[in-house]
Amino acid sequence: MTTTSPAGFRASGITAGLKASGSPDVALVVNDGPHKVGAAVFTTNRVVGAPVMWSRQVVSDGVVEAVLLNSGGANVCTGPEGFADTHHSAERAADALGVSAADVVVCSTGLIGERLPMDKLLPGIGAAAEALATDGGTDAARAIMTTDTVPKTTHVVRDGWSVGGMAKGAGMLAPAMATMLSVLTTDAVVDPALARRVLHTATSVTFDRVDSDGCMSTSDTVVLMASGASGIQPSEAELTEALTGAAADLSRQLVSDAEGASHDIAVHVTGATSTDAALAVARAVTRSNLVKAAVFGNDPNWGRILAQVGTVPVEVAPFEADQVDVSVNGVMICRSGAAHEDRTLVDLAADREVRILIDLHAGEASATVWTNDLTHDYVHENSAYST
Amino acid sequence: MTTTSPAGFRASGITAGLKASGSPDVALVVNDGPHKVGAAVFTTNRVVGAPVMWSRQVVSDGVVEAVLLNSGGANVCTGPEGFADTHHSAERAADALGVSAADVVVCSTGLIGERLPMDKLLPGIGAAAEALATDGGTDAARAIMTTDTVPKTTHVVRDGWSVGGMAKGAGMLAPAMATMLSVLTTDAVVDPALARRVLHTATSVTFDRVDSDGCMSTSDTVVLMASGASGIQPSEAELTEALTGAAADLSRQLVSDAEGASHDIAVHVTGATSTDAALAVARAVTRSNLVKAAVFGNDPNWGRILAQVGTVPVEVAPFEADQVDVSVNGVMICRSGAAHEDRTLVDLAADREVRILIDLHAGEASATVWTNDLTHDYVHENSAYST
Numbered sequence: 119m120t121t122t123s124p125a126g127f128r129a130s131g132i133t134a135g136l137k138a139s140g141s142p143d144v145a146l147v148v149n150d151g152p153h154k155v156g157a158a159v160f161t162t163n164r165v166v167g168a169p170v171m172w173s174r175q176v177v178s179d180g181v182v183e184a185v186l187l188n189s190g191g192a193n194v195c196t197g198p199e200g201f202a203d204t205h206h207s208a209e210r211a212a213d214a215l216g217v218s219a220a221d222v223v224v225c226s227t228g229l230i231g232e233r234l235p236m237d238k239l240l241p242g243i244g245a246a247a248e249a250l251a252t253d254g255g256t257d258a259a260r261a262i263m264t265t266d267t268v269p270k271t272t273h274v275v276r277d278g279w280s281v282g283g284m285a286k287g288a289g290m291l292a293p294a295m296a297t298m299l300s301v302l303t304t305d306a307v308v309d310p311a312l313a314r315r316v317l318h319t320a321t322s323v324t325f326d327r328v329d330s331d332g333c334m335s336t337s338d339t340v341v342l343m344a345s346g347a348s349g350i351q352p353s354e355a356e357l358t359e360a361l362t363g364a365a366a367d368l369s370r371q372l373v374s375d376a377e378g379a380s381h382d383i384a385v386h387v388t389g390a391t392s393t394d395a396a397l398a399v400a401r402a403v404t405r406s407n408l409v410k411a412a413v414f415g416n417d418p419n420w421g422r423i424l425a426q427v428g429t430v431p432v433e434v435a436p437f438e439a440d441q442v443d444v445s446v447n448g449v450m451i452c453r454s455g456a457a458h459e460d461r462t463l464v465d466l467a468a469d470r471e472v473r474i475l476i477d478l479h480a481g482e483a484s485a486t487v488w489t490n491d492l493t494h495d496y497v498h499e500n501s502a503y504s505t
Numbered sequence: 506m507t508t509t510s511p512a513g514f515r516a517s518g519i520t521a522g523l524k525a526s527g528s529p530d531v532a533l534v535v536n537d538g539p540h541k542v543g544a545a546v547f548t549t550n551r552v553v554g555a556p557v558m559w560s561r562q563v564v565s566d567g568v569v570e571a572v573l574l575n576s577g578g579a580n581v582c583t584g585p586e587g588f589a590d591t592h593h594s595a596e597r598a599a600d601a602l603g604v605s606a607a608d609v610v611v612c613s614t615g616l617i618g619e620r621l622p623m624d625k626l627l628p629g630i631g632a633a634a635e636a637l638a639t640d641g642g643t644d645a646a647r648a649i650m651t652t653d654t655v656p657k658t659t660h661v662v663r664d665g666w667s668v669g670g671m672a673k674g675a676g677m678l679a680p681a682m683a684t685m686l687s688v689l690t691t692d693a694v695v696d697p698a699l700a701r702r703v704l705h706t707a708t709s710v711t712f713d714r715v716d717s718d719g720c721m722s723t724s725d726t727v728v729l730m731a732s733g734a735s736g737i738q739p740s741e742a743e744l745t746e747a748l749t750g751a752a753a754d755l756s757r758q759l760v761s762d763a764e765g766a767s768h769d770i771a772v773h774v775t776g777a778t779s780t781d782a783a784l785a786v787a788r789a790v791t792r793s794n795l796v797k798a799a800v801f802g803n804d805p806n807w808g809r810i811l812a813q814v815g816t817v818p819v820e821v822a823p824f825e826a827d828q829v830d831v832s833v834n835g836v837m838i839c840r841s842g843a844a845h846e847d848r849t850l851v852d853l854a855a856d857r858e859v860r861i862l863i864d865l866h867a868g869e870a871s872a873t874v875w876t877n878d879l880t881h882d883y884v885h886e887n888s889a890y891s892t
Binding site: 412425429430439454494 | 550552553618801809811815826839842880885888
């Protein structure tokens with residue numbers, strides 16, 4: 119049910135002592151082949167951690183032997199010394215695995231602006247290499263947790279091949295450490311160009327549409343490794359479908375584990391002139407503190423939703439404000455831009471999941487973006503601790 | 506010290522019964538001339554209230570006789586009936602004043618999506634007309650308050666002429682009703698084109714740079730009326746300076762009265778290639794829930810600030826991430842994109858005002874945007890009541 123479920127992968131998760139809590143904090147996921155195909159997508163933030171800078175180079179040739187991950191420190195804004203730390207970490211892993219450091223992706227998550235304790239991390243990498251096992255995926259998933267309450271793993275099985283994966287982070291739980299990391303694995307036969315293409319397609323409709331609080335991390339990384347161990351070469355459509363399913367499952371788990379949140383909110387925009395237009399409107403709503411606070415208060419406040427819809431420039435999303443319908447949990451409380459069904463018919467308290475449907479009546483395109491509500495716990499988790 | 510401080514204006518504020526609290530809720534500000542010059546700027550939201558639709562027409566010819574304002578209801582998303590309500594309100598005021606309804610600006614603030622109680626509002630307009638007085642500016646300022654704790658007024662005096670003003674709303678206090686309304690008056694001799702120009706200049710560097718929570722209202726309106734009663738015709742530069750001073754004073758009062766907030770945050774970006782670049786970076790920071798929650802926790806979290814700076818696309822704001830300095834309350838805790846002075850030297854608990862200085866080291870331009878911190882009171886005020 120995780121990164122080691124597809125054939126050709128080993129993984130491990132151990133405690134190196136990076137975290138004061140003593141929880142596991144170093145993970146390895148290794149591709150034993152026969153193919154060593156890899157691809158990755160990274161944060162688009164211009165401020166990125168040393169691991170992102172390093173790993174962009176690693177994946178550029180389409181070859182990835184292993185992914186080394188640590189929690190307990192993000193290694194961001196740490197200057198040339200921080201980059202050297204990442205380099206040394208990759209070399210330590212490469213030595214233990216008998217591969218080239220240039221084929222080892224590195225991911226770090228935790229506090230920004232502080233060096234990693236290399237005296238603990240380097241021995242930990244050796245221990246992680248020794249602990250590698252074909253059933254080590256769950257240990258790896260545990261070792262990358264920060265404020266996650268549960269490890270997040272997935273496995274999408276097809277005929278003779280599969281896609282596995284793990285992820286950590288995000289939601290609104292403690293976005294200071296919201297580095298969203300995910301490792302996806304498959305035993306399908308995939309060439310590097312295809313791996314890159316399907317990973318971009320899969321992440322663009324899954325991880326890219328979870329918008330916890332509009333704050334873009336400096337370390338977000340999603341890595342795909344393909345071992346080819348199944349000997350089966352699915353079509354691009356089949357591979358895209360399975361990979362998207364795995365990424366969607368992990369994305370939904372990220373939203374559901376948003377500790378600071380009491381509701382998961384799906385904003386579905388339909389009737390848009392294009393997918394980009396639908397996305398722009400959905401993101402305008404998911405980023406509204408007023409909408410999110412209203413949902414926390416179980417208030418189906420369509421006025422706040424419509425006000426956010428109206429902030430999207432007409433050149434981005436053409437529509438007429440007086441044609442927009444808004445339904446919350448199936449009740450159309452706003453029709454043609456004005457009050458319609460009684461808002462007291464909407465029960466937001468019953469379920470954690472809230473469905474906001476916005477019909478722009480301008481075209482045929484649609485898109486969904488997930489977010490969480492804005493709660494006292496969110497403010498508490500992001501103000502009470504210096505993270 | 507308010508809209509009636511310049512010569513040629515009368516104002517009033519009375520209780521029509523729109524608010525359950527029984528507080529004053531209808532205000533009038535009348536220009537007795539000799540000139541009846543007017544200009545206004547409105548929200549750029551595509552979803553706007555009937556008063557904004559109405560008032561855009563009123564100001565288009567540069568003539569404004571009076572501004573009618575009410576709290577207790579925003580008259581937004583109320584369809585053709587809501588527009589008719591605004592029209593009838595303007596006619597009632599025009600009748601009482603002996604002017605044309607087409608010269609009466611209307612501003613409403615309060616809940617979205619509900620009709621105004623016209624049986625109370627129309628008699629209230631008559632009462633407001635009867636109560637008009639040359640010292641009525643303070644009553645008017647009180648009658649437009651919603652969750653404001655104090656009325657907000659200003660008076661900038663020059664040699665023989667002056668600019669007065671009042672404002673309500675915003676900050677983060679209860680942005681559901683965050684319609685930011687302001688009426689500015691001057692007894693200077695100003696032609697309509699100049700009035701429009703200086704008002705745009707003044708608001709673009711004042712009201713437009715208070716970014717409470719990134720949520721754009723459907724009703725924001727700033728009106729300028731010029732009576733010419735002083736007989737003095739200042740230069741455009743003099744007028745711009747005085748009007749900007751008045752608008753800046755009112756803007757600062759809006760930030761300071763943000764009840765849900767415990768800190769006012771000035772984000773000053775310098776070393777930018779253009780004012781637009783500086784503004785884009787400043788707004789990226791002022792809209793970050795993570796930065797705002799950190800300030801609430803008295804945590805000078807430069808990592809969160811830098812991560813927001815990095816979200817601005819390079820085509821919008823050219824700079825190198827590893828050259829950016831960040832100072833908080835005068836302590837440079839981040840230099841060249843990495844940790845510098847000890848963050849414990851920053852004391853955020855001492856003052857309500859927090860100064861964040863970001864030097865991009867890319868050019869000569871700068872800009873400042875004000876916001877507030879993200880607090881439990883903000884979440885409470887925007888979730889506990891159905892507004």
